Amino acid sequence: MQSARSVSVVLAGSGGAGVMTAGNMLLEAAAHAGYYALMTRSSGPQIRGGEAAAMLRIACEPIECMEDEFQVLAAVDWENVQRFNAEIPLGDSSLIVGDPDQGNPPDVFLKSGAARASLPLKKIAKSVPEGRANMVLLGALAALLGLPDDAVARAVERTLGKRPAALAPSLAAVAAGRAAAAGIAVRFPLSPPPATRAPRWLLTGNEAAGYGAIKGGVRFVAAYPITPATELLEWMAPALAQVGGTLVQAEDELASVNMAIGGSYGGVPSLTATSGPGLSLMVEALGLAVAAEIPIVVVDVMRVGPSTGIPTKSEQGDLNIAVHGLHGDAPHLVLAPNSVADCLGTTQWAVQLAEALQTPAIVLSDQFLGQARSVVDRPEDFPGGCSRVTAGAGTPGYKRYAVTESGVSPMAIPGSAGLAYTADGLEHAERGTPSSQASDHFAQLDKRRRKLTAHDYGARWADVEGEPAADCAIVTFGSCTGPVREGLALAAPDGVKARLISLRLLAPLPALQLLAALEGVQRVLVIEQNQSAQLYKYLRAECDLPGRATSLHRPGALQFSPGEIRRHLLEWSRA
Amino acid sequence: MNEVACNAAPAPAMRGPNDYKSDVKPVWCPGCGDFGVVNALAKAMAKMALEPKDVAVVSGIGCSSRIPAYMASYGFHGVHGRALAAGTGLKVARPDLTVIVTGGDGDGYSIGGNHFLHACRRNVDMTYIVMDNRVYGMTKGQPSPTTEPDWDSKLSPDGTGLREFQPLVIALTSGANFIARGFTGDPNGLAEIIEQAVRHPGFSFVEVLSPCVTFRPEQKEWKKIVKADALKPTADMTRAARRLLRDTGFELGVLYAGERPPYAPRGPRALRTPSELEARFAL
Ligand SMILES: Cc1ncc(C[n+]2csc(CCOP(=O)(O)OP(=O)(O)O)c2C)c(N)n1
Ligand code: SF4
Numbered sequence: 001m002q003s004a005r006s007v008s009v010v011l012a013g014s015g016g017a018g019v020m021t022a023g024n025m026l027l028e029a030a031a032h033a034g035y036y037a038l039m040t041r042s043s044g045p046q047i048r049g050g051e052a053a054a055m056l057r058i059a060c061e062p063i064e065c066m067e068d069e070f071q072v073l074a075a076v077d078w079e080n081v082q083r084f085n086a087e088i089p090l091g092d093s094s095l096i097v098g099d100p101d102q103g104n105p106p107d108v109f110l111k112s113g114a115a116r117a118s119l120p121l122k123k124i125a126k127s128v129p130e131g132r133a134n135m136v137l138l139g140a141l142a143a144l145l146g147l148p149d150d151a152v153a154r155a156v157e158r159t160l161g162k163r164p165a166a167l168a169p170s171l172a173a174v175a176a177g178r179a180a181a182a183g184i185a186v187r188f189p190l191s192p193p194p195a196t197r198a199p200r201w202l203l204t205g206n207e208a209a210g211y212g213a214i215k216g217g218v219r220f221v222a223a224y225p226i227t228p229a230t231e232l233l234e235w236m237a238p239a240l241a242q243v244g245g246t247l248v249q250a251e252d253e254l255a256s257v258n259m260a261i262g263g264s265y266g267g268v269p270s271l272t273a274t275s276g277p278g279l280s281l282m283v284e285a286l287g288l289a290v291a292a293e294i295p296i297v298v299v300d301v302m303r304v305g306p307s308t309g310i311p312t313k314s315e316q317g318d319l320n321i322a323v324h325g326l327h328g329d330a331p332h333l334v335l336a337p338n339s340v341a342d343c344l345g346t347t348q349w350a351v352q353l354a355e356a357l358q359t360p361a362i363v364l365s366d367q368f369l370g371q372a373r374s375v376v377d378r379p380e381d382f383p384g385g386c387s388r389v390t391a392g393a394g395t396p397g398y399k400r401y402a403v404t405e406s407g408v409s410p411m412a413i414p415g416s417a418g419l420a421y422t423a424d425g426l427e428h429a430e431r432g433t434p435s436s437q438a439s440d441h442f443a444q445l446d447k448r449r450r451k452l453t454a455h456d457y458g459a460r461w462a463d464v465e466g467e468p469a470a471d472c473a474i475v476t477f478g479s480c481t482g483p484v485r486e487g488l489a490l491a492a493p494d495g496v497k498a499r500l501i502s503l504r505l506l507a508p509l510p511a512l513q514l515l516a517a518l519e520g521v522q523r524v525l526v527i528e529q530n531q532s533a534q535l536y537k538y539l540r541a542e543c544d545l546p547g548r549a550t551s552l553h554r555p556g557a558l559q560f561s562p563g564e565i566r567r568h569l570l571e572w573s574r575a
Numbered sequence: 576m577n578e579v580a581c582n583a584a585p586a587p588a589m590r591g592p593n594d595y596k597s598d599v600k601p602v603w604c605p606g607c608g609d610f611g612v613v614n615a616l617a618k619a620m621a622k623m624a625l626e627p628k629d630v631a632v633v634s635g636i637g638c639s640s641r642i643p644a645y646m647a648s649y650g651f652h653g654v655h656g657r658a659l660a661a662g663t664g665l666k667v668a669r670p671d672l673t674v675i676v677t678g679g680d681g682d683g684y685s686i687g688g689n690h691f692l693h694a695c696r697r698n699v700d701m702t703y704i705v706m707d708n709r710v711y712g713m714t715k716g717q718p719s720p721t722t723e724p725d726w727d728s729k730l731s732p733d734g735t736g737l738r739e740f741q742p743l744v745i746a747l748t749s750g751a752n753f754i755a756r757g758f759t760g761d762p763n764g765l766a767e768i769i770e771q772a773v774r775h776p777g778f779s780f781v782e783v784l785s786p787c788v789t790f791r792p793e794q795k796e797w798k799k800i801v802k803a804d805a806l807k808p809t810a811d812m813t814r815a816a817r818r819l820l821r822d823t824g825f826e827l828g829v830l831y832a833g834e835r836p837p838y839a840p841r842g843p844r845a846l847r848t849p850s851e852l853e854a855r856f857a858l
Contacts, residue, residue: 201857292651
């Protein structure tokens with residue numbers, strides 16, 4: 001049987017079946033075996049204990065999205081699993097593995113023409129003292145993919161480290177599953193993993209963002225829980241304490257953002273994280289941070305909107321509110337990580353930029369990036385760099401909002417003698433005293449814009465890849481980058497060549513850099529995951545895109561797949 | 576931060592109340608009660624010999640919320656209703672500072688009402704001074720949560736018909752650790768209350784009767800109605816609650832001085848460097 005460089009597997013089952021545990025172990029086992037891997041999860045509408053699906057992709061190369069088809073759908077039982085139909089595309093070369101004692105797989109899956117294999121998971125589990133069906137399934141899947149015993153054992157040991165009593169029965173159940181899989185003729189062996197192995201990490205985008213924030217210097221966080229940002233805050237709570245920082249749970253997002261602003265006014269780099277509904281509540285305070293020039297970072301882990309929308313699914317619909325949501329002329333920073341690992345570097349960069357430019361920074365992550373667990377190469381160390389410019393105690397004639405050439409004015413930190421001032425959201429004169437003079441308004445508006453536009457953002461404004469000489473270019477951002485990159489590679493054999501620009505800095509839009517990267521291009525395709533082409537319209541408003549600029553956009557709930565992108569690129573290249 | 580030798584400032588013991596006021600001229604109407612709060616606050620600060628550089632006065636929006644700029648300490652004039660949130664963040668991030676949050680009844684009890692409840696129960700070590708004039712002064716005369724139900728105004732002709740918000744009752748039941756009422760017409764008494772409030776650990780709440788002479792000129796009569804020293808401090812919540820049953824809203828003094836330990840975020844078992852956190856991601 002031919003081996004594959006990428007295999008995708010789903011583990012599904014009803015609440016309590018333990019498919020998430022098994023999925024996580026399979027992900028870790030793949031990592032120990034030397035593969036890259038990515039896992040997303042889906043669950044029913046029940047608050048707790050509903051049906052669940054762990055969707056994994058395991059590959060020889062770094063991966064940032066799921067594939068178009070799953071090779072294996074394996075279920076402990078089929079209760080309500082058809083609910084995940086749209087998320088689990090199968091093909092006629094796929095395999096459905098089920099327990100014959102749990103009934104037939106739902107028709108929606110059988111329709112695909114996939115082959116079927118039966119494994120009496122519960123019976124096998126019963127034959128092992130304390131054995132569980134999910135561990136039997138884990139063993140069977142490891143066998144189908146050709147993952148070595150020791151990698152699986154290590155994953156099981158790491159997970160159950162704190163419950164040694166569960167370890168032996170689990171390993172026995174895994175072995176029983178592996179043995180039972182011998183009867184399945186169809187296999188999906190993975191090609192050997194890359195020979196050289198740089199250090200790898202296993203983490204979610206939310207964890208990466210939390211760690212990036214700490215690396216960037218954040219030591220105060222105010223938190224109000226909201227899916228899918230909660231884990232970021234929960235990860236930070238103990239981690240922040242370990243580095244001497246503090247997290248406060250606020251009563252709502254109006255409080256959390258204002259607390260963060262208060263902490264930062266006190267000189268401590270501060271952050272909060274939220275999702276669309278919370279960001280909506282925060283915009284007034286973000287305007288305050290702009291006007292009073294107080295650095296803060298808000299990580300918006302975007303979910304499907306508007307309103308409560310679909311809290312557990314991804315969409316890039318918050319670009320408009322992030323860029324344009326503030327009233328008045330309120331220049332600020334908007335950044336977007338474009339992979340799970342990049343959540344680290346981009347959040348760290350956001351903290352540094354916010355601090356250096358004394359302004360709020362919104363980091364547009366999303367549910368996919370935030371909650372996908374991923375095996376990645378250890379992210380490159382992103383060197384420190386910019387930090388807050390503070391005023392030395394006793395600076396004579398200190399003016400908090402002095403109009404400087406760079407637009408950045410040294411900030412006095414409470415506790416510094418001789419510099420007391422009032423941070424104010426009222427328009428002010430250079431000293432900080434309220435002013436309704438047009439001249440002060442002009443001068444302060446201008447300085448607040450200048451400090452952002454004059455800053456040298458270096459090469460990190462975007463990831464520019466693809467064919468540098470191509471006369472077509474794709475511009476995208478965030479979690480679309482993974483499927484676009486892969487879709488472009490899939491379209492290459494059909495002659496599609498394009499530059500790929502994944503914007504990391506969305507506001508202020510680095511129009512000059514973007515236009516330079518698009519130099520000589522005849523056609524531009526802007527790809528994003530929302531209904532109204534928010535990025536496309538924003539780019540067209542801010543700069544004169546060369547050649548013919550078109551848009552590929554559709555709303556979320558489902559991520560773009562590489563094949564979907566490929567199909568669009570083929571059409572685009574022929575149009 | 577490059578430290579430069581600091582300006583010759585008066586030594587703490589030598590500072591008088593005026594050294595705690597800034598040179599910014601208040602925008603308030605002549606006779607506004609809020610002038611009395613600036614005076615009382617400055618007096619209390621002088622009495623405690625606080626270093627202006629170590630004090631931050633935080634506020635929201637309203638006439639009363641203009642106060643930070645009038646003090647010589649650090650100031651923060653944020654958005655309407657969120658002063659307690661900003662003050663909480665500041666105090667938790669910088670426990671070394673003395674944080675005094677200020678504002679009006681609209682700012683604190685209406686738009687910021689939720690933060691008031693949670694500031695009381697969170698019990699962060701800071702002081703909250705509300706200048707209650709039972710009206711929205713800044714927006715020119717609309718009823719606030721403490722306005723009498725039959726007070727006639729353009730926005731609520733013939734009155735709101737709504738029962739008044741009871742700040743002291745709410746503070747007590749929500750867990751504020753120190754609760755008092757002062758009057759701007761009695762700056763010495765008010766200064767004393769503010770001093771006690773600042774010194775008392777945990778969340779201290781001072782409701783200040785501060786007349787709006789422009790939109791509620793009848794409040795000029797308050798000086799005839801208030802009863803100085805009518806409230807006596809107790810650490811017994813039941814006694815304080817019983818006292819409030821007889822409250823007319825014009826008794827001055829300290830109602831409650833509790834013993835609940837202030838908010839203290841739990842520290843870590845061991846400090847680590849940021850890079851040590853990476854171990855949890857490594858395979
Ligand atoms: C979000 C928001 N809504 C409304 C306003 C308008 N506004 C400014 S001050 C104020 C009420 C102030 O009343 P109060 O807090 O009692 O203070 P006072 O002016 O009486 O001292 C209002 C409604 C605002 N600034 N921001
Ligand atoms: S309107 Fe009322 S509260 Fe405002 S400054 Fe004038 S008197 Fe004071």
